[in-house]
Structures are given as structure tokens and as C-alpha cells.
Amino acid sequence: MHKPNDTTRRHFLSLAGGAAVVGAVPIVTLRPAEATPAMLASAIRNVVGEAAVRTGKIKLDVPPLVENGNTVPLTVSVTSPMTPGDYVKSIHVFNEKNPQPNIGNFYLGPHAGRAQISTRIRLADTQKVVAIARLSDDTFWSASVDVVVTLAACTEEVI
Amino acid sequence: MASALINVPKTAKRSDIIEIKTLMSHIMETGYRHTATGEVVPRDIITSFTCRFNGTEIFRADLFPAIAANPFITFFTRATDSGKFEFEWIGDQGFSETASASIIVE
Numbered sequence: 001m002h003k004p005n006d007t008t009r010r011h012f013l014s015l016a017g018g019a020a021v022v023g024a025v026p027i028v029t030l031r032p033a034e035a036t037p038a039m040l041a042s043a044i045r046n047v048v049g050e051a052a053v054r055t056g057k058i059k060l061d062v063p064p065l066v067e068n069g070n071t072v073p074l075t076v077s078v079t080s081p082m083t084p085g086d087y088v089k090s091i092h093v094f095n096e097k098n099p100q101p102n103i104g105n106f107y108l109g110p111h112a113g114r115a116q117i118s119t120r121i122r123l124a125d126t127q128k129v130v131a132i133a134r135l136s137d138d139t140f141w142s143a144s145v146d147v148v149v150t151l152a153a154c155t156e157e158v159i
Numbered sequence: 160m161a162s163a164l165i166n167v168p169k170t171a172k173r174s175d176i177i178e179i180k181t182l183m184s185h186i187m188e189t190g191y192r193h194t195a196t197g198e199v200v201p202r203d204i205i206t207s208f209t210c211r212f213n214g215t216e217i218f219r220a221d222l223f224p225a226i227a228a229n230p231f232i233t234f235f236t237r238a239t240d241s242g243k244f245e246f247e248w249i250g251d252q253g254f255s256e257t258a259s260a261s262i263i264v265e
Contacts, residue, residue: 071227098225099191105221106234112218113176113237119220120227122189153227 043101069153078115088115097127122153163258171238189224205250
């Protein structure tokens with residue numbers, strides 16, 4: 001269709017079209033091995049310490065294409081029996097390109113019955129959102145979703 | 160009082176899992192925005208949300224500027240006894256609000 005060294009505009013358009021097509025499919029993308037920006041990585045490190053983070057068990061629901069980054073619905077759910085012996089201790093949500101890497105920390109317990117939280121977040125740019133769950137056995141599980149944002153939040157001018 | 164919206168079922172069967180929805184009216188100013196003259200608008204956010212049931216903490220959240228204005232948080236809990244849910248929001252510039260809701264468990 002086009003050579004890799006083709007003009008930037010055509011390349012950009014095909015990329016944008018591809019992104020829109022990918023974005024239209026409501027599937028959670030899991031990309032464990034991807035290099036994350038330093039701030040995101042250090043924020044995650046602050047929570048998990050030296051423990052390994054595996055992908056799975058956790059599901060992150062965010063619209064793949066967002067018109068207004070000022071309010072983006074987000075739901076995180078974790079597959080867990082939520083019994084006193086096996087439950088979710090906390091859920092941590094991070095982003096890649098907002099001024100701060102943290103979005104929220106949510107602390108649950110076995111009495112929650114269902115390990116699921118929802119809130120509304122801000123996204124300053126098209127970026128990756130990462131959710132990490134800490135289970136009662138101190139293992140960490142993550143999921144990430146790429147979100148395309150058309151109107152950015154957080155840093156716009158006050159009118 | 161008008162600033163908080165709480166949605167808790169009035170009644171539930173014992174050991175049912177119930178959903179609790181909360182909304183607190185707040186601007187959640189990020190501290191990263193500038194006015195037209197270039198001054199930074201100081202940060203003013205809710206930093207902490209806690210829910211207690213009959214005095215015991217059942218849910219807590221740390222909030223950051225990336226939480227949208229009027230923080231809306233939903234979570235689940237298992238109905239064990241009749242009692243009272245107490246909600247507390249704490250934030251910058253001395254912000255502190257509470258709300259409560261009762262449930263009857265049959």
C-alpha cells in the first residue's frame with residue numbers, strides 16, 4: 001500500500017486509520033513487554049516494590065476512543081472469589097502521559113464480595129492506562145488499555 | 160449535604176453483594192492549569208475517600224488530579240447486618256465532607 005519511507009502525511013493518515021479501526025474493537029489489549037516511560041515505571045515500582053507483575057486476572061474497561069479527556073469512565077474488575085483466604089487487597093490505576101502517573105489507589109477487602117470499582121478519570125493525551133491489582137497472597141496482576149483522546153484534559157488554559 | 164450523592168439499596172438480603180455509588184461535588188482543580196496571564200491555578204482536589212460500615216472501614220481510595228471533577232466512585236460490599244454506611248471525603252484547602260446511608264438487612 002505504501003513504502004515505509006513514504007511521505008509523512010500519508011503515513012500518518014494510514015496510521016490514524018489503523019488506530020481508529022483497532023480502537024473500534026472493544027478488546028482489552030495486553031502488552032506486558034512494552035517499555036513504559038520512566039515516570040509510569042517508577043510509580044508502579046513504588047506500589048509493587050520488587051515483586052513481579054503478571055498480566056491477567058484483572059480487566060480494565062475504558063472506552064478505546066475518547067472525545068473529551070476531562071471525564072472518561074473507567075471500570076476495573078478482578079477475577080477473585082473474594083473469600084477471607086483469597087481476595088483483592090488493592091487496585092491501583094496509572095497512566096502514561098498525564099502530568100502525574102497516578103490516577104487512583106483503591107483499597108478493598110474480603111468483605112467487598114466483588115472486586116470491582118468504577119470512577120471517572122482525566123486523560124491529558126492519547127496514552128496507555130494501566131491497572132494493577134494486589135491480591136491477598138501479595139502477587140500483582142496487571143492489564144493495560146490504549147486510549148485515543150481527542151480533547152485533552154488537565155493542563156488546558158482556564159478561560 | 161447537597162454536595163454529596165449516595166446510592167445504597169435501602170434493603171438487602173443477608174450476604175447479598177450490593178453496589179454503592181457515591182458522587183461528591185468538587186472542582187478537582189489539578190494544579191497544572193494556567194490562567195490567561197500565566198499564573199498557575201493552585202491545586203484543589205479531594206485526596207482521600209473512605210467508607211465505613213458500623214464504624215469499620217470497608218473501602219478507601221487515594222485520589223489524584225487525574226480523577227475527573229465531581230469524583231464518582233462505585234464499589235461493592237457484602238450485606239452482613241443492618242446498619243449505617245458513613246462516607247468521608249478529605250481534600251486540599253481543608254476540604255472535609257461526610258455523608259451517611261442506612262441499610263436494612265433481612
